[in-house]
Amino acid sequence: MAMAESNIANGRRLPAELNSFVGRRHETAEVKRLMSESRLVTLVGVGGVGKSRLALRVACDVRRAFPDGVWLVELAALESPELLAQTVSEALGVQDRSVRSPIDVLTGHLRDKHLLVVLDNCEHLLDDCAVLAATLIRAAPRLSVLATSRQALGVTGELTMPVPPLVVPGLDNDRPSTASLRQSDAVRLFVDRAHAVLPGFELTDANGDSVARICRRLDGIPLAIELAAVSLRAISVDQLLARLDDRFRLLTKGARTAMPRQRTLRALIDWSYGLCTEQERLLWARLSVFSGGVDLEAAEQVCSGDGIEPDEMVDLVSGLVGKSVLAREDHGSSVRYRLLETIRQYGRDRLRESGGEQELKLRHRDWCRDLVGRAEQAWYGPGQLTWFARLRAEHGNIRAALDHCLTTPGETEPGLDIATALRFYWIASGSFREGRSWLDRLLAADHEPSAARARALVVDARLAVLQSDFAMAAAMLDECHNLVARLGEESILAMSAYVVGFSALLQRDLDGALRMLGEAVERSRDEDDQTGVVNALLYLATAHSLLGHTEQAVTHFKECVEMCEARQEHWFRSYTLWVFGIEKWRQGDTAEAVEMERLAIRLKQPFDDRLGIALCIEALAWMAAGDEPERAAVLLGAARENWRSFGGPLFGNLSDYHDACEASTRERLGGRRFDTAFRKGTELGSAAAVAYAMGEDPGRGRQAGETSPLTRRETEIARLVAQGMSNKAIAASLVIAQRTAEGHVEHILNKLGFTSRAQIAAWVGEQDHRDPGSSS
Ligand SMILES: Nc1ncnc2c1ncn2[C@@H]1O[C@H](COP(=O)(O)OP(=O)(O)OP(=O)(O)O)[C@@H](O)[C@H]1O
Ligand SMILES: [Mg+2]
Structure with a gap:
């Protein structure tokens, strides 16, 4: 199944951890305790102390308690507070195309959901985040928010937890044993990161004392420890300690009092900056203009010149990755680079200073x-x-x-x-x-x-x-x-004629649509603008189809499909197939029409075009109404559920087909059967709705690549069954009645056509094998 689908079904995946997570046992438990007392918990602390990492770890640990998922919203890169609600919606996969305000849309979507939203790095949008969090919590009684921020949000009912630095080794012991040093989270983090740059690195009796001193010097701040550890590539532990000592003595002018943590980190970043070559420093500062990462090509285009040649970029980027200034992220076949927030801000300051x-x-x-x-x-x-x-x-x-x-x-x-x-x-x-x-x-x-x-x-x-x-x-x-x-x-007139015509089409003015879309096609042809042609032709054909001008409609639809196929294009083609399918169905060619809708859905899936998919499912309902009224009712329910968030009327005259389909199906099934089938459709969830629409029978002989027939809740429970949990244990862990848990397990067995819990476990294993990571 496409990745987008498993995301919809299971909540956005939390990003995979790229390196080891160290310690924090006590803090993790404490955050969970606070979360059981309040639905808004904020982790506060200085930059680089590990707030984000801790939040993600906790979110991952508690994900099973939130059947509607755990969703990460990264706010560090967001500069415009107006886009906050929108950004949260996007991260949650909420699509809405209506004119309602983003916050209404969001609260509407979340009202009955049981989920956790992680708002990461709120500090620069403190007031806006406070209002948003308070609104969401009020509107959705089962929603929890876990925020990270340098300061508390200041919302009533918010519980804050100051995130302390990692525990450093005590001073009491002159020559601590390596075993006792390993008790310290800071030491473990240092050793792990040192090991990554110097594979033979081990904590020994010989270096233990220096490592302990380094960690104390750095106040146990994880970011500082990570930045310092990479220098072991070039120097020894003792040399590193000596350098840090010199540096900090200078900063505190020899005073024995500790520096505030902010200054420790700042000093460390200064130090890292100092270790960079002139060009790396330049690049660090320049890269800070990017928000949300950068790829190599963009870095070359924006950051080269004036001291950096484009062909030096690869080396410079590798240099910064090696110094832990840049984090590398793999996205399928492409690689992006990201500056941690504290480091990005430092770069911004340098850039500003340089004018x-x-x-x-x-x-x-x-x-x-x-x-x-x-x-x-x-x-x-x-x-x-x-x-x-x-x-x-x-x-x-x-x-x-x-x-x-x-x-x-x-x-x-x-x-x-x-x-x-x-x-x-x-x-x-x-x-x-x-x-x-x-x-x-x-x-x-x-x-x-x-x-x-x-x-x-x-x-x-x-x-x-x-x-x-x-x-x-x-x-x-x-x-x-x-x-x-x-x-x-004049060239703009083709586009404007299209918009006028499309608007007429949606408002049921078919003659107006015909005229203006015809004009748009002609103007686009005159300009030799193929995109304009295909776009306008598709809806010109639709207007003809709605007017019953079969011949013109089919001619135009065919031209569209051929044009798109010749260009190996998917977006316009999928929309053409959707309306062309409806025309075929009107002509009585239902089998071909169904094939067209299904192909359209397949083409739409990679775009996660849920509006388009809902339109195709709706059309499939009309097509099923003749022979399979029950199926039609299920599909109507599924389309309504997918459609719900978009607001707005169906699509001009097409809504007549909807009304006719609903009326006839209801009549043939009787009110009660119709309602039951319709409800089944609304409860399918996006992935299962698509599977159903595609005619995949989930019960028998499931093939790789098919979607799961289980609802989100059932998937959740299947996973617990696979972990060997009894119905009683499942009920306790999800805070539901045991009878309810039994009912769910029963359903799962039925849907999958199994008779034993062991079969469920094997099936879950297979699913994970096919789609690793879909569980988070
Ligand atoms: N417990 C931990 N185990 C391993 N690495 C950690 C841990 N805590 C933090 N780190 C690492 O330290 C660095 C800084 O941590 P993080 O980004 O979570 O800090 P932050 O408090 O969110 O900082 P900022 O205020 O800048 O957002 C990251 O590279 C992170 O992976
Ligand atoms: Mg953070």
């Missing part, structure tokens, strides 16, 4: 504009999915660039270019609201008439139409047309 910050922000903006421009060009083609994934990975950087454009005088136009070029991305990623929000604010920031403005207005109007905000869309299109009349940018 280079503005220049770097401009280069970052240029890189971003170039990237999204290339993505737009390549969208309608074989690289579509790769580009989609790439933009997703760069979402943090895109936001940083847009934020810069919005807050820097004279930068509106590049901002409009970036937000406009992302037109397909905003739609495909379900970020209607975010796209509109950037476009609205940029358009309001500067009213200078320009082609960039006219184009931005069309894109903004298109997003508004998708949210059924037709009045706003019409106003923006008016302004756009006035601009075009003044500036003579």
Whole structure:
């Protein structure tokens, strides 16, 4: 099954730990205790002390207590507080395309959910996080929040836990044994990290004392220990200790009193910085303009020049990774690099001091504009999915660039270019609201008439139409047309005709749709803009289909499918298949229609296009209504459940098919059977709903790659069964009645066609083997 699906079913995976986790036994227990007393717990402490790492560890430990999952929201890279609720929604996989406020959407989605949200690194958005956490807790009685922050959020009912540094060895013992030193978490962390850079490294009687002193020097701050340990690549433990001693004596001017922890860490980062070459320092500072990581290509484009040649980048990046300044992250076949927050801020300060910050922000903006421009060009083609994934990975950087454009005088136009070029991305990623929000604010920031403005207005109007905000869309299109009349940018008219036509289609004005979409197709053909052609043709065909113009509809649909196939394109093709399938079904060719819908779903899965998938499931319900009314009712329920979050009406005239399907199915089944089947559909969960729609019979001969037929709760329980737990133990661990647990196990056996718990255990093992990590 696609990764996105298992994420939906099981909650977002917590990131895998890249290196060993050390100690914290007492703190872990304490956090769990606090979480049992309050639904809002905040871990506070200085930078680098290990708040985030501890939060993730606890989240992973308690995940089974939250059937709706444990979700990590990383806030360090988020600069605009307006996007907070949106960011949380995204991290939780909530898609919503309506005009409701993001916080309403979020509370609506979470109201009946039993889950844990980890808000990591809240300090720079303290007030906003406080309001958000308080709102969520109030709205959702079974939701818990675990936050990390340098300061408490200050919300009533919040319990805070100061995260102490790692325990360092005591002073009482002159020559501590290695066994007693290993009791210290700080020493263990040091030894682990030393071992990573120097595989033969061991704690011995000879070096034990120095290691203990180093850990004390560093106050047991994990980040400081990690930064220091990497220097063992080049020097000995004693040399490291001597250097740290010199350094700190200088800083405290020989005073025997300890420095505050902030200063210890700062001193350590200064020290690391000092160990870097001139060029590495330059790169460290420059990399701090990125938000949410960077790949090599971006680093080359933005950070080279003025002292760094592009072909030196690989060596410099490796140097920084080696010094633990940059963390390497593997994403499938690509590699990204990330600065830990404290280290990024340090780099930002250096960049600011050097007077280079503005220049770097401009280069970052240029890189971003170039990237999204290339993505737009390549969208309608074989690289579509790769580009989609790439933009997703760069979402943090895109936001940083847009934020810069919005807050820097004279930068509106590049901002409009970036937000406009992302037109397909905003739609495909379900970020209607975010796209509109950037476009609205940029358009309001500067009213200078320009082609960039006219184009931005069309894109903004298109997003508004998708949210059924037709009045706003019409106003923006008016302004756009006035601009075009003044500036003579005729090329924009194809796009605007499309938006006017699409809007008419959704509002059931089929003649208007026909006229304007026809115009859009012609203008796009004149401009030789294939993307514009396929996009408009698809809905022109739909308008014909709805009007009963079968021949024109089929001709156009066929042209669309052929165009997309020739370009190995998936997005437009999946939407074409969806409406083409409906046309086929109207003609009575149900078998082919079903195949089309299923292929459309398959094409949509990698985009996690839940809106599109819901539309196809809905169509499959209509197709089943004739012969399999029960199945139709289940599918209607599944589509409704998937549809629920999007708000807005179904799709102009298509909603008539929905009404007819529901009425006839209800009549044939009778109210009670209909309701039962419908409810079964709503309870399937996304992955099982797709499996059902695809006609996979989960009971027999399951093949690799098929989706699980179990609901989230059942999956949870199957895992506990696989761990050998009795029904009683399962009930206790999930805080449910034993009878309920028994009922669930019964269901699981039935659904999987098994007779024993051992079979369930074997099945869980197989699933994990097929899809490792899906349990978290
Ligand atoms: N218990 C631990 N075991 C192993 N490594 C740890 C532990 N605690 C922290 N670290 C490591 O120390 C570094 C800093 O930790 P972390 O990022 O959790 O600190 P933080 O308090 O969240 O800092 P910031 O305030 O900058 O966000 C990370 O590289 C982390 O992996
Ligand atoms: Mg942190």
